[in-house]
Each structure stands twice: as structure tokens, then as C-alpha cells.
Amino acid sequence: MADHEIKPSICPYCKKEFDSIDAMKQHVFKAHRGSDPPSPEGDIRLNINGNDYYLSVEPRWTLYDVIHDRLGLTGSKQFCDRGACGSCTVIMDGKAVLSCMILAIECDGKAIETVEGIAEKNHPLIESYVKHHAMQCGYCTPGFVTTSKALLDRNIHPTENEIKEELSGNLCRCGTYPQHTIAVLETAEKLRTGKADGAEKAQGDG
Amino acid sequence: MEPKKHKETDDMKNFIHYNAYSIEEAVMLLARYGKNACVISGGTDLLGKMKDRVLPTYPEALINIKTIPGLNAIEEKTGKLSIGALATLTQVAEHETVRSNCAALAQAAGRTASPHLRNMGTIAGNICQDIRCWYYRAPKNRFSCLRKGGGRCYAIKGDNRFHSIFGGSVKGGCVAVHPSDTAPALIALDADIITSKRTIKAEEFFNVGVLHTTTVLEDNEIVTAIEVPTQNSVTKSAFIKFALRKSIDFPIVNCAAAITRDGETVTAARICLNAVSVVPKRVKPAEDRLVGETINEKHVGEAGAAAVSDAEPLEKNAYMVELAKAIVKRTILACGDTEGG
Numbered sequence: 001m002a003d004h005e006i007k008p009s010i011c012p013y014c015k016k017e018f019d020s021i022d023a024m025k026q027h028v029f030k031a032h033r034g035s036d037p038p039s040p041e042g043d044i045r046l047n048i049n050g051n052d053y054y055l056s057v058e059p060r061w062t063l064y065d066v067i068h069d070r071l072g073l074t075g076s077k078q079f080c081d082r083g084a085c086g087s088c089t090v091i092m093d094g095k096a097v098l099s100c101m102i103l104a105i106e107c108d109g110k111a112i113e114t115v116e117g118i119a120e121k122n123h124p125l126i127e128s129y130v131k132h133h134a135m136q137c138g139y140c141t142p143g144f145v146t147t148s149k150a151l152l153d154r155n156i157h158p159t160e161n162e163i164k165e166e167l168s169g170n171l172c173r174c175g176t177y178p179q180h181t182i183a184v185l186e187t188a189e190k191l192r193t194g195k196a197d198g199a200e201k202a203q204g205d206g
Numbered sequence: 207m208e209p210k211k212h213k214e215t216d217d218m219k220n221f222i223h224y225n226a227y228s229i230e231e232a233v234m235l236l237a238r239y240g241k242n243a244c245v246i247s248g249g250t251d252l253l254g255k256m257k258d259r260v261l262p263t264y265p266e267a268l269i270n271i272k273t274i275p276g277l278n279a280i281e282e283k284t285g286k287l288s289i290g291a292l293a294t295l296t297q298v299a300e301h302e303t304v305r306s307n308c309a310a311l312a313q314a315a316g317r318t319a320s321p322h323l324r325n326m327g328t329i330a331g332n333i334c335q336d337i338r339c340w341y342y343r344a345p346k347n348r349f350s351c352l353r354k355g356g357g358r359c360y361a362i363k364g365d366n367r368f369h370s371i372f373g374g375s376v377k378g379g380c381v382a383v384h385p386s387d388t389a390p391a392l393i394a395l396d397a398d399i400i401t402s403k404r405t406i407k408a409e410e411f412f413n414v415g416v417l418h419t420t421t422v423l424e425d426n427e428i429v430t431a432i433e434v435p436t437q438n439s440v441t442k443s444a445f446i447k448f449a450l451r452k453s454i455d456f457p458i459v460n461c462a463a464a465i466t467r468d469g470e471t472v473t474a475a476r477i478c479l480n481a482v483s484v485v486p487k488r489v490k491p492a493e494d495r496l497v498g499e500t501i502n503e504k505h506v507g508e509a510g511a512a513a514v515s516d517a518e519p520l521e522k523n524a525y526m527v528e529l530a531k532a533i534v535k536r537t538i539l540a541c542g543d544t545e546g547g
Contacts, residue, residue: 015227041223059223059268062253082254083323084454095296095325101250102326105223106270147322168453169320 044108048073049117057104064088064099067114075115075142079171086170089143090114096150096166115142118149124190125149128183136174144170148184156191158184218256219264225273229430233402235269237426242266245428247292248327250319251335258345262354262418271428278328280304289432291330295388296321298329308434310443310462314391317447320454330429332388333399333411334421338456339369339382352380355417366520368458371527372483373518375414381520382484384412384420385456389486390478391445392432394462400431408432412485420485441466441474444540446533457481459529465541470500477537479513482530489513492534501542510535 009024010017013032018024046053048067057066067073067090076099079087083101090099091113119126125145128134135141144167151158151166158166163184167177226232236243244265246252252268255261271277271292278292280301287303298304299316318324318332336342341349341360350356359379361369370381392399392408399406406422413422423429437443443464449455459481466474475493480486492513499505510531517527 015231017231041225058220060218060220062218081257083250083326084320086320086322089322096322097326098250098322101253101323103223103246103249103253103268103270106225106246106249106272165453166321169322171454 042105044105046104046107047109047111049113049120055104059103059105061104062100063090063092063102063104063107063112066104067099067112073114073116075119076146077139077142079139084171085140086143086147087140089146089170091146091150091153094150094153096147096169113146113149115145118145123149123187125152125183125187128187128190132179132183132186134176134179134183136172136176140170140172140174140176144172144180148180148187152184152188152191156188158188160185218253219259221265222267223270224267225270227273227275229271229274229277229402229428232269232271232274232428233426235267236428239267240425243269245269245271247271248294248323248331250323250327251331255336255343258343260343260345260347262347277430283433285436287434287436289329289434291429291431292328295319295324295327295329295332298388299324304434307437308391308395308443310391310394310445310464311388311397311434313445314387314447314460314462317445317460318387323454329388329432332386333392333408333432334423334429335386336420337382338385340365342382353382353417362520365522367522367525368481369520369523370483371514371517371519371523371530372487375484380414380484383481384483384485385481386486387445387447387457387460387480390460390480391443391462392434393478393486393488394443394445394464394476395434395437396464396476397432397434399429400433401427401429403427405433409488414484437464438466440468442541444537446537446540448529448533459526459533461530461533461537463534463537463541465496465501465538467501472496472499472501475538477509477513477534479530479534482517482526489534491515496538501538506535506538509538 009021011024011027018027043056064078068076076090077087078100079085081100083098088098088100089096092110125148147167147170160181163181167180224235242265244252246268277290279290280293281288282303295315295318299312305312339361341351342353347354349360352359359381361381362379370383374381397408399408399411411421414420441464445462447457447460449457461479463477465472475496477492478486478488492509495509495512513534514527514531519527
């Protein structure tokens, strides 16, 4: 392993590699004088539901650990913890992803939306979910809502099959599946006609 | 404040985490740690293994390559389509040219796992993923199996309903199958895997000769791109997967085929099965049976039978032979039907 030994002369600001520490120091002095100090590995910024959080995280913490246990946003749920059930779904950069299978340290600078953010906006999904009772015990519901929201943000004219396909990564032990399709179809209809309370706002923010 | 955990076993141990900003930097870090570092892109396979403590040596360091700019691009070049290693499966499945020109690959990427996992998982991660054998994946290395340097393959005499029907590999054992959906599509389309060192044919990329590997990649080598040759207008490709559920599940058997026809006659065929053997299995007997013939029920039936002619099922997986036969048949028929590439 000795011949592969890493050179300690990597610029902490721009990651450029140098032949010697002195050359690196000179480069830092010239190129980065006056810049903000480089953030140590583990300091991240997350934009969650429009709020910036500056956090210091351990590499092994998943995004779920940080959102649920550290920031107290307990809407996303942990069930399988292996990326198979969809309960911990959050929306990251517009895509529904599983927060239990992402390391928080790798989410620096990402925009994340959780079910709390969807609730704050009073998104019409919530009304439809309540109206059609698309839940029983309710544990999987935040995962379904976030996944549906990501779909509706992208496509306001989803067909029944598109909704089924999009929600196919979310498991519900109570068997509420048919209700989700109905609720999402109705929400899409509301968003298109702009009838729902807060629909305009939800669209604007989406 | 330390995050609370519900189950103690789920705790990942700590490790050093690097963000690599260039391929060179990632390779340098890998070389530094040798076997004690893992590359992480989508992380959907690796984090599961780390949570279950499946790896015999827990990685000292993870090298994140998601921070390397430009590695997720899908570009059309002359005569080929270059797919960056970090392109997500969703990107591949939805890409216009992939869909029209390499239908099998788009279908395979679109049938992998669930929509969430496709948003996270990358194409390179999909071909580099580890096996899913339940003895291998049992938490905390409960079974010290052949792949972990242990004494025997537990699946040979144990519950082998999802294991190889074409025999084992490592030290005359290990009947775990390769679980990738995109791998057979890439082999059928004759893709090249570009690494930080060399170019490898997709067909020669998979290997279980050494403990703990599913590919021929060396310790300090990473996949940087996948190049799929542009298929000509008379070549049609298709992918069919059988799994217990339509979504989320790994394949029990899957198959990709690329069939070139002159009028009605098949002039060239590449057919690849996966999840039936230790590596994706290109079924040459089925290809040979088909070349020079027209695509009809009789010929595809014979091709299906030829594909599994050398099968040696284990105690509980003889059903997979019938599945493989039927899926080869259906995939060839799908190539005859589809309008697009």
C-alpha cells in the first residue's frame, strides 16, 4: 500500500493537488486569501421545507436520522430501514427518494421537502386524503403523500396507471391502495381547475 | 445529540467519508485504502449491507463519487450512446434516445426496484451491485459462506429456490445469482463498460472468480461510463422480467434480447438471461437456433428450450428452468412485435 500513499498536499479549498506541502501553502496564500475557511467534512446545509439548517453530522447518519431524530420532523417514518417500503420518503430536488438509504453528509446544499412542508402549504392532497380516507393506521401515509406530491409537481395530468406506477414503491399493510389512486386523481383535478383552497399557493411553491 | 435508534442492530458503525471531486481523486483514495474502502454513488445496495453488517470487513472509508461533476450525463456520440456512471435508473428509463434506440435498456432500467430507488440508484451501481443470496445477506454474517471465505455454500443443501440453475462458481460452490436487471440488457446490446483504467465488454465484465466480487473491477478501479452502440434500424430489442411483485422485487428470472432481421429472417441475435446463474448468462444455443429463421411460435419455442438445455437445477428451483424457457420465448416475440428499437 505504501506506493499508493496519498499525498498530504491537497488544497482544502479547491481540492487541487500539489507536489509538496509548501507549494500547496503558496497556492492557498495566493488563491484563497480572504475566502471563508473551508468547511470541515461533516458540516452541511440542508434546506428543509424552505428553511436553512446548518448541521454538523457524522458520516454514518442517514438523512432520516437527521430529519426525524435530530430536527424533530417526525412526519417521515422508519419501517424497513432498507429502502423497501417507502415510509421514509422525502422529496429531494423534486424527486421522491428514501431518506433511510441516503447519507446526510452527502445531501449538502440539497432542497428537501417533507410531509410537514406539504402540510404547511395546505396542499389539496391533504383534503383529498382525508375525504377518501386513504389511510387506516396511518403509518405509511406520509410516504404516500410525499410520493404523490412529487408526482403532481411533475405531472398535473397523471393517469390512473401513472399514479399506480409511481406509488408502487410504497407499502401499506392495511391495504388502502385503491383509495390513494382516487385521492391523487381528485387532487390533480383540483389543481388543474384551481378549485382547492391553497391550490394556487401549492402550485406556486411547487 | 446522538440520533436515537429503534433497533440496535441497525446502527452503522462510523467510517471516514470523502467527497471525491474528480475520477482521479476517487481512484487515488481507493488505492490508498485498498480493500478497506467502498465507492458510494446511489448507496441503495451498500448502505443496506453496512446496516446489516454483511461485509466481513466493515469499510474504513466511503468515497462518494456523486460529487464528481458531469458524470451523470447521457450523451449521443457518433455511433454510440454514452451513459455516465452516475446517471440514475430513472434518467436512463426516461431518456428519449435510450427508449427509441435501446428499448431493452430503457425497459430494464424502468423495471428495476421501485420508483424511489430508481431516483437514487445509478446505472453503474446497478451493474456493480452485490448478490442477494439470503445466506450471504443474513445480518451480522450469520452464515460464514464461501463468498465470505467460509467453508461451504449453505444454499446448495439449504433453501435454494432463488439460486442458480446453471451450477455454482466460486471454489465449485456459491450458487448465488447476479441480481441486476440492466446487466442482461447491456450484454444483449453489446455495450462497453468504461472504467478509470480500461474498456471492458459488458459480457466480460461480470465475474465471481474471486471472493467478494461480482465484477472484474480491480480494487482501485471505478466505472466511469457505459457506452451502448447505436442500434441500426432493423435491430429490435426488448426486456422481460419475472418477479414476485411487479415493483420493488429483484428478478427471479429476467431476459433481454436484441434481434436483427433482414425482412422476416433473423440475421443476428443476442439473448441474455439473468438471475439464473452466477453471472448474467448469454444463451448462445438459443441465438444459434434463431439465426436464419423467422420469428414464429415454433422457432421461439425451440430457442427457449435451447436456452435451458444445459440447466442443472437444484432441489427447489426446477421451476426457474420453465420460467427461463418461457421468458426467452416471450422476449424474442416482443422483439418481433415492438415498433421502436
